[in-house]
Amino acid sequence: MEVKSISKSKVVAIIGNPNSGKSTLFNSLTGLKQKVANYPGVTVEKKIGNIYLENGNEITLIDLPGSYSLFPNSPDEEISAKVLFGLIDGTPKPDLVLCVIDATNIERNLYLLSQIIDLRIPVILVLNMIDIAKQENITINKNKLSSLLDLPIIETIANKNFGIDTLKNEITKSIQPSKSIRKWFAEPEVEHNTQLLAKEISINKNYSLDVAHHYAIQLLSTSTINLNGFSTPEINNLTVKIKEKMNFLDIDLSSIFIESRYQWIKYICNESIIFHRDDELTFSDKIDKILTHKFWGFVIFLFLLSFIFQSIFTWAIAPMELIGSGVNFLGSIVQQIIPQGQLQDLIVNGIFGGVGSVITFVPQIFLLFIFIGILEDSGYMSRAAFIMDKLMSKVGLHGKSFIPLLSSFACAIPGIMSTRTIENKKDRLVTMLVVPLMSCSARIPVYTLLIAAFIPQYYFLGIFSLPGLVMISMYLLGLVAALIMALIFKKTLLKSEKPIFIMELPPYRIPSLKNLFIHAWERVLLFIKRAGTIILGVSIILWFLATYPNVDEKDYSKRLQTSFIGIAGQTIEPVIEPLGFNWKIGIGILTSLLQREVFVSTMGIIYNVEDHGISSETLQQKIKSDINPKTGKKSFTTLTAICLMIYYVLAMQCFSTIAIMRRETNGWKWPAFQFFYMSALAYFITFITYRIGINFL
Amino acid sequence: MKDDEAIMLSQVASGTRVRIESLPSNQNDCHRLRELGFCEEAEIRCLSNGDHNIVCEVCNTRIVLNTEIAKQIHVKPLNLEIIELINLPLFKKAKIFGIKNIDSNLKLRLMEMGITKGTDVEILRFAPMGDPIEITLRGYRLSLRKSEAESIMVSKS
Ligand SMILES: Nc1nc2c(ncn2[C@@H]2O[C@H](COP(=O)(O)OP(=O)(O)OP(=O)(O)O)[C@@H](O)[C@H]2O)c(=O)[nH]1
Ligand SMILES: [Mg+2]
Numbered sequence A: 001m002e003v004k005s006i007s008k009s010k011v012v013a014i015i016g017n018p019n020s021g022k023s024t025l026f027n028s029l030t031g032l033k034q035k036v037a038n039y040p041g042v043t044v045e046k047k048i049g050n051i052y053l054e055n056g057n058e059i060t061l062i063d064l065p066g067s068y069s070l071f072p073n074s075p076d077e078e079i080s081a082k083v084l085f086g087l088i089d090g091t092p093k094p095d096l097v098l099c100v101i102d103a104t105n106i107e108r109n110l111y112l113l114s115q116i117i118d119l120r121i122p123v124i125l126v127l128n129m130i131d132i133a134k135q136e137n138i139t140i141n142k143n144k145l146s147s148l149l150d151l152p153i154i155e156t157i158a159n160k161n162f163g164i165d166t167l168k169n170e171i172t173k174s175i176q177p178s179k180s181i182r183k184w185f186a187e188p189e190v191e192h193n194t195q196l197l198a199k200e201i202s203i204n205k206n207y208s209l210d211v212a213h214h215y216a217i218q219l220l221s222t223s224t225i226n227l228n229g230f231s232t233p234e235i236n237n238l239t240v241k242i243k244e245k246m247n248f249l250d251i252d253l254s255s256i257f258i259e260s261r262y263q264w265i266k267y268i269c270n271e272s273i274i275f276h277r278d279d280e281l282t283f284s285d286k287i288d289k290i291l292t293h294k295f296w297g298f299v300i301f302l303f304l305l306s307f308i309f310q311s312i313f314t315w316a317i318a319p320m321e322l323i324g325s326g327v328n329f330l331g332s333i334v335q336q337i338i339p340q341g342q343l344q345d346l347i348v349n350g351i352f353g354g355v356g357s358v359i360t361f362v363p364q365i366f367l368l369f370i371f372i373g374i375l376e377d378s379g380y381m382s383r384a385a386f387i388m389d390k391l392m393s394k395v396g397l398h399g400k401s402f403i404p405l406l407s408s409f410a411c412a413i414p415g416i417m418s419t420r421t422i423e424n425k426k427d428r429l430v431t432m433l434v435v436p437l438m439s440c441s442a443r444i445p446v447y448t449l450l451i452a453a454f455i456p457q458y459y460f461l462g463i464f465s466l467p468g469l470v471m472i473s474m475y476l477l478g479l480v481a482a483l484i485m486a487l488i489f490k491k492t493l494l495k496s497e498k499p500i501f502i503m504e505l506p507p508y509r510i511p512s513l514k515n516l517f518i519h520a521w522e523r524v525l526l527f528i529k530r531a532g533t534i535i536l537g538v539s540i541i542l543w544f545l546a547t548y549p550n551v552d553e554k555d556y557s558k559r560l561q562t563s564f565i566g567i568a569g570q571t572i573e574p575v576i577e578p579l580g581f582n583w584k585i586g587i588g589i590l591t592s593l594l595q596r597e598v599f600v601s602t603m604g605i606i607y608n609v610e611d612h613g614i615s616s617e618t619l620q621q622k623i624k625s626d627i628n629p630k631t632g633k634k635s636f637t638t639l640t641a642i643c644l645m646i647y648y649v650l651a652m653q654c655f656s657t658i659a660i661m662r663r664e665t666n667g668w669k670w671p672a673f674q675f676f677y678m679s680a681l682a683y684f685i686t687f688i689t690y691r692i693g694i695n696f697l
Numbered sequence B: 001m002k003d004d005e006a007i008m009l010s011q012v013a014s015g016t017r018v019r020i021e022s023l024p025s026n027q028n029d030c031h032r033l034r035e036l037g038f039c040e041e042a043e044i045r046c047l048s049n050g051d052h053n054i055v056c057e058v059c060n061t062r063i064v065l066n067t068e069i070a071k072q073i074h075v076k077p078l079n080l081e082i083i084e085l086i087n088l089p090l091f092k093k094a095k096i097f098g099i100k101n102i103d104s105n106l107k108l109r110l111m112e113m114g115i116t117k118g119t120d121v122e123i124l125r126f127a128p129m130g131d132p133i134e135i136t137l138r139g140y141r142l143s144l145r146k147s148e149a150e151s152i153m154v155s156k157s
Helices: A002-007 A022-030 A075-085 A106-118 A130-135 A142-149 A164-174 A188-205 A209-221 A233-248 A253-272 A283-291 A296-315 A317-337 A342-359 A362-378 A380-394 A399-407 A412-421 A425-437 A441-454 A466-491 A513-547 A556-561 A564-579 A583-591 A598-611 A619-625 A638-650 A655-665 A669-693 B027-035 B067-072 B104-112
Strands: A010-016 A047-052 A058-063 A096-102 A123-128 A138-140 A153-155 A273-275 A502-504 B017-022 B043-049 B053-058 B061-066 B074-077 B081-084 B094-099 B120-126 B133-137 B140-144 B152-156
Touching: A010 A022, A010 A075, A010 A106, A022 A047, A022 A058, A022 A096, A022 A123, A022 A164, A075 A412, A096 A106, A096 A164, A106 A123, A106 A209, A106 A253, A123 A142, A123 A164, A130 A138, A142 A153, A142 A253, A153 A164, A188 A209, A188 A233, A188 A253, A209 A233, A209 A253, A253 A273, A253 B104, A283 A296, A283 A380, A283 B120, A296 A317, A296 A362, A296 A380, A296 A441, A296 A466, A317 A342, A317 A362, A342 A513, A342 A598, A362 A380, A362 A399, A362 A441, A362 A513, A380 A399, A380 A466, A380 A502, A380 B140, A399 A412, A399 A425, A399 A466, A412 A425, A412 A655, A425 A466, A425 A655, A425 A669, A441 A466, A441 A598, A441 A619, A441 A638, A466 A638, A466 A669, A513 A564, A513 A598, A556 A564, A556 A598, A564 A583, A564 A669, A583 A598, A583 A638, A598 A619, A638 A669, A655 A669, B027 B067, B053 B067, B061 B067, B094 B104
Parallel strands: A010 A058, A010 A096, A096 A123, A123 A153
Antiparallel strands: A047 A058, A138 A273, A502 B140, B017 B043, B017 B074, B043 B053, B053 B061, B081 B152, B094 B120, B094 B152, B120 B133, B133 B140
C-alpha cells in the first residue's frame, strides 16, 4: 500500500468560487493555456495538467469549474463536488486542494472553503487578486487569518505570476493529513441531532464521519429526501424523525446551517480584515451607470454588436485580398514549376482552389476573436445577460442562457458546453437546441464570399455600408430564429416552470492585450489546422470526383458535367431547385455538412476545375459570371446569394456540433432532432424567401 | 440619538428585537459573548425573559444568559419595518430579515450566496426593462429577478 501511493504522482485540485482566478492560476502553474475570462462560468469541465516541483516530483493538477457550494446546483458545479469526493471514474481523489479565494470578496468565498475544511481534506488557501484588494484598500491580516483557519495561506496575483513559486513550495509541504477542523457550530440541539444522523450515514454507507456529516447537513437542509438513491431506509427514518422534532421546536433547518456558517465567517472577517471603504462610486459603478442604463444600455448593446459584425466585414477586406492574391501568386508559381499533368491539376485546382480559398478568411476569424475576447475579458458578458434577461424571460429562459448564445458567435461548441452553468435541465436542453442557430465563425467565409460578390458597396450615414448591414442582418436573423425556436420548444416539448435567476456581476477589468492576442491567435491556428487537415482531405477527394472518370475530355465544362460529382449533383438537383439553387450549390451544401467553410472550398474546386487552371479571376468573379447551361441565365443572382446565406444561417451544417450534442445529452435522440428541425427550418424559410423574392428581384 | 434610550437586556420584554449598544466591562465575559455573536451593533431577539435567565436569539442561535450578565449588556429597542426587498428604495441600506417559504432549493442557493439574516443589502439598479435588479451584499454584486427579490424580506431601521 505504502509503496504504491509513493510511486503514483500526487493529485492536487484547484477549487473555488466562479471567477476567482482558478484557471489563471492553473495556467501559471502548468504553463498550459486554458480559457480565462472575466465572467463566472468560463470553465465547465475538469482540466488536467502537470506541475514539476523543484525536488523533481511531478504533480497532477486538476482545474475545476467554479462553484459556490459543495451542494451542487448545476451540472458544472456537480463536476467539482464529484471530483472532490473522488466519485468520478478515472479521476483519483485529490490529495490536496488549492482553494482559490478572491481577496476582494473573502466573505462569500470562505463559505465554500469552510465546507472543504469540514471534509478534512488538506487545503492551501490561495488568496488571489491581492493587487485589486490593495487598490480597493482592503487590508488582510494574513497571519491572523491563517491561525484562525489553521491553514497555510499564499498570496498570489495569478495573472502576473506573483506568488507562484512560493505556492509550489507550499504544495510539497502541505500534502499531509489536514490539521484544520470544523469550527462553526449550530445550536446544541441541532448539532447533536446532526451528529446522530452523521453516525448513521457513516455506518450505513461506510463513509468517514466528516464526509457523513456533510451528507447529514444536505439531507437535513433540503426537502428532497432521497439524494439519487443515496439514502437507505435507516437513514431515511432518522432524517424524517429529526425533521419532525426540529419542526416542533420551531427550528428552521433549511437556514440554520448556512446561517451558523456565515456567522462564523463574519467573526473571522471581523478579526482579520479591515475595509477602508469610501462611499465613492467605484470604477465599475461608473461604467455600469451607462452600460446598464434603462435606455442607453440597450442602444449600446445593439450598437456594439452591429459595430463588431460590420467591422469584421469591412476592416478585413484589405488583408483578405492581400492573402487571396498571395495564394493566386503561389498557385501560378506552382503551375510553372510542376509539369503539366494530373499532379499539377490536383495541386493547382484541388489544393489551391480548396484550401487556398478558405485560408483567405484568416483576418476575419482573427478580428472576430479579438472582439469576442474583449467582450469576455472586460466583464461585459454578464451585463449583456443582465440587460437581456427580461427579453429572455419572455421566451421562458433566463439571462444566463444569453451567455452561451453570445459565445456561439465564435463557435457553437463552447456555446453548448457553457450551458452547463444552467441549473434547470430542460432549460439547458432548450438552450443547447437553439445555440447552433447563432452565426458562428465558420459561417463567415460563406457570408463574406456571397456578400462581396453580390451586395454593392453603398454607404449610409458614413459608417454603415450596405454589405455590412447585410452581414448584421444575417447575425440578427440567427438570433431571432434562436429566440423564436426557444419559445416554441418551451411551450411544447420542454415545458418547465419559470427558472430562477441568480447571477454574480464581476467588476469590469481592462482586458490584457497580450491575452487577447494569444487567444485569438490560437483560434486562428486552429482554423488553419482545420484547413490543412479536414479541408485538405476533402479537397483532394473532391478534386478527384470532379475530374474523373472522363479525364481526357478536352471541354472542361463538359468534363465536370460528366464527372462523378456532376452526376451526383444533377441527381440531387430536383431537391434544391425549389430554393433556386443549381447542382453546384447542392454539392457545396452536401460537402459542407462536415463544416460550413467547406462550402467555400468546394466552390473553389468546382470553378477551378471547370475553367481549368488559374485564371486571374477570383472565386467571387467566377461565381458571378457562371451561366446555367439549362436556362442560359446566370446561376447566381443577388436573390440566390441571399437565399443561400439564409440557408446557412439556419441549417445545421457542422459535424462537430452533432458530436458534442451527443456527448452532452448522452444519446443520439437530441442531436438527431436538432439536425432535422434545423434542416427543415432552413429549407422552409429559404423556400419562402425565394418564392417571394423572385417577384421582386 | 439620546443615550438614555439604552436599556439593560434584562429589562427587555420577550418578543422584542434590540440592538446591542455595549457589552460588560469584564474582558473575559466580553470576549466570550463576542464569540457567541453578541457583538456591538448586533441585532438580537429576546425570546423569553424569566426570573433567573433570559433566552435570546442571535443569528438563529438560541442562547441562554443569566440575568446577572444580561444586566451588564445595554441595548436599544429596534423599531423595525419589515418589507420585501423589492420595495426597498434604490441605494437605501437594509438588513436581511429572512427568506419567505419558497422552493427549498432556491432558498438554499440564495442563502449560500450570502443572503442570510442580518446581512446588509442595497439595491443598486434595475435592468433596462425593470427586471432583473442588481443588489450588493458582502462586498460583491448579485443580480436577481424581481420574483426572487419578492421572497426576500428586509428590515428597514
Ligand atoms: N488583477 C487580477 N486579475 C486576475 C487575477 N487572477 C485572475 N485574474 C483575472 O480574473 C478573471 C477570471 O479568471 P479565471 O482564471 O477565468 O477565473 P476562474 O476562477 O477560472 O473562473 P471560472 O472558470 O468561471 O470559475 C480573468 O479576467 C483573469 O485575467 C489576479 O491575481 N489579479
Ligand atoms: Mg476557470
